[in-house]
Amino acid sequence: MLSSIIITAFITFGVGAVIGVIVYKYFLAKELSESKKLADKILEEARKEASAQKKEALLQAKDEIFRQKKEWEKECREKEKELKRQEQRLQEKEERIEKRLEDVSQKERELLAWESKLSREERKLEEKNSQLESLILEQTKKLEEVSGLTREEARRLLLEEMENKVKHEAAKRMRQIEMEAQEQAAKKAKEILATAVQRYAGEYVVDNTVTVVELPNEEMKGRIIGREGRNIRALEAATGVDLIIDDTPETVVLSAFNPLRREIARQALERLISDGRIHPARIEEVVEKVQREMDDKLKEIGEQATFDVGVHGIHPELIRLLGRLYYRTSFSQNVLQHSLEVAFLCGIMAAELGLDEKLAKRAGLLHDIGKAVDHEVEGPHALIGADLAKKYGESEEVIHAIAAHHEDVSPSSVLAVLVQAADSLSGARPGARKELLENYVKRLEELENIATSFEGVEKAYAIQAGRELRVMVDCEKIGDDNTYLLCKEIAKKIEEEMTYPGQIKITVIRERRAVDFAK
Numbered sequence: 001m002l003s004s005i006i007i008t009a010f011i012t013f014g015v016g017a018v019i020g021v022i023v024y025k026y027f028l029a030k031e032l033s034e035s036k037k038l039a040d041k042i043l044e045e046a047r048k049e050a051s052a053q054k055k056e057a058l059l060q061a062k063d064e065i066f067r068q069k070k071e072w073e074k075e076c077r078e079k080e081k082e083l084k085r086q087e088q089r090l091q092e093k094e095e096r097i098e099k100r101l102e103d104v105s106q107k108e109r110e111l112l113a114w115e116s117k118l119s120r121e122e123r124k125l126e127e128k129n130s131q132l133e134s135l136i137l138e139q140t141k142k143l144e145e146v147s148g149l150t151r152e153e154a155r156r157l158l159l160e161e162m163e164n165k166v167k168h169e170a171a172k173r174m175r176q177i178e179m180e181a182q183e184q185a186a187k188k189a190k191e192i193l194a195t196a197v198q199r200y201a202g203e204y205v206v207d208n209t210v211t212v213v214e215l216p217n218e219e220m221k222g223r224i225i226g227r228e229g230r231n232i233r234a235l236e237a238a239t240g241v242d243l244i245i246d247d248t249p250e251t252v253v254l255s256a257f258n259p260l261r262r263e264i265a266r267q268a269l270e271r272l273i274s275d276g277r278i279h280p281a282r283i284e285e286v287v288e289k290v291q292r293e294m295d296d297k298l299k300e301i302g303e304q305a306t307f308d309v310g311v312h313g314i315h316p317e318l319i320r321l322l323g324r325l326y327y328r329t330s331f332s333q334n335v336l337q338h339s340l341e342v343a344f345l346c347g348i349m350a351a352e353l354g355l356d357e358k359l360a361k362r363a364g365l366l367h368d369i370g371k372a373v374d375h376e377v378e379g380p381h382a383l384i385g386a387d388l389a390k391k392y393g394e395s396e397e398v399i400h401a402i403a404a405h406h407e408d409v410s411p412s413s414v415l416a417v418l419v420q421a422a423d424s425l426s427g428a429r430p431g432a433r434k435e436l437l438e439n440y441v442k443r444l445e446e447l448e449n450i451a452t453s454f455e456g457v458e459k460a461y462a463i464q465a466g467r468e469l470r471v472m473v474d475c476e477k478i479g480d481d482n483t484y485l486l487c488k489e490i491a492k493k494i495e496e497e498m499t500y501p502g503q504i505k506i507t508v509i510r511e512r513r514a515v516d517f518a519k
Contacts, residue, residue, distance in 0.1 A: 347364070400415075
């Protein structure tokens with residue numbers, strides 16, 4: 001029974017499997033058929049699309065060929081027109097050339113005619129020249145017979161007379177030109193100097209050689225002097241300043257020609273008085289501290305001076321030396337203030353002349369830099385200053401201007417002359433410097449003595465505070481032309497033998513008087 005059931009199950013399973021295989025093959029065949037149809041359809045659509053694209057490409061190619069053909073035809077037409085224009089221009093040029101050739105041929109024929117005419121004229125001139133030469137020889141012989149002079153002697157006399165005449169005329173003309181040039185130059189220089197003076201008005205304060213320090217009480221004098229005078233000696237030794245303690249109540253006088261030392265001594269003494277501890281060790285300590293602070297202050301003063309003038313790039317050591325000029329005087333004039341005035345005046349005059357204004361200011365500011373160390377180095381302060389400027393990298397123009405501002409070196413540039421003029425203006429203006437009466441009178445006498453030392457001078461007068469010299473000459477001994485030479489010689493001798501600020505005008509006067517009496 002069990003076996004029949006198993007057999008039946010196997011048979012049923014086999015039949016089902018066969019049916020499943022048949023059904024699978026059926027559906028597989030159906031899918032293959034549908035896939036083939038779909039593939040054929042897609043292939044057909046692809047063929048159609050390719051055919052359409054091919055047609056479109058052919059149309060585009062035909063359009064591009066047609067467009068290029070039109071452009072090429074247009075280009076050909078334009079080139080053809082250009083060729084025609086060029087051909088026309090060439091034809092016109094050819095016509096002009098032919099016309100010019102005809103003109104040249106005509107001119108050539110005319111030139112040939114002129115040449116023949118000139119040849120005939122030349123022959124005629126040669127004949128006339130020969131005739132003239134023979135006439136000149138004949139007349140020369142007659143003149144030699146009449147005058148008793150040979151031809152060479154007559155020529156020599158004539159040339160000598162002409163030479164003397166020309167020399168006289170040339171001398172007069174030269175003197176006239178020089179006088180006109182001097183007048184114009186003097187007028188222009190006065191205008192520039194007047195403009196510079198009007199545009200700059202500097203302050204001036206007279207520096208004294210003493211400084212007064214106020215004391216809180218009379219007892220402080222004894223403390224400053226110290227036991228057996230050791231404090232005052234220590235203070236004088238440390239500062240190089242003389243302390244004058246007299247009967248003046250509550251006052252100590254510091255005396256020294258060096259303003260920098262006086263200032264250091266004043267500050268040190270005021271600090272010692274306020275501190276109350278006054279003994280030699282403390283004095284040396286305070287003086288050293290004030291000196292260090294003064295070095296910083298000198299640098300600040302120098303930097304402020306360069307800032308005020310508008311000059312930059314100066315070496316720090318030169319700036320410190322400029323600060324030292326604040327405590328340096330010349331004829332009671334503060335040298336730093338004087339240097340600032342000279343710098344401003346140089347800048348103004350340089351601007352009027354169209355020169356480098358900054359370079360002029362730089363030279364003016366540094367022109368007296370040698371005075372900061374002239375008590376330490378031997379030689380004129382102008383040459384000392386030039387060496388310092390060269391050492392610290394200043395330009396050749398500035399170095400030469402510094403060296404030449406007192407004629408220690410002959411000025412060879414406009415800048416050097418500007419510094420000279422500005423230096424004279426600043427030093428010679430009223431109130432700038434004090435001068436002793438004895439020196440003033442001595443300078444006037446020296447001026448008059450120099451003028452009267454020349455032969456032919458009758459009298460000489462120094463006027464306008466020594467700024468002008470009037471010279472009266474003997475009209476019998478000095479001629480008109482010689483007055484001009486005498487004036488130059490007097491000026492040259494004054495320049496060589498005297499030292500003076502600014503310039504001195506020399507006027508030589510020659511007159512002839514005729515006197516008679518009506519009776």
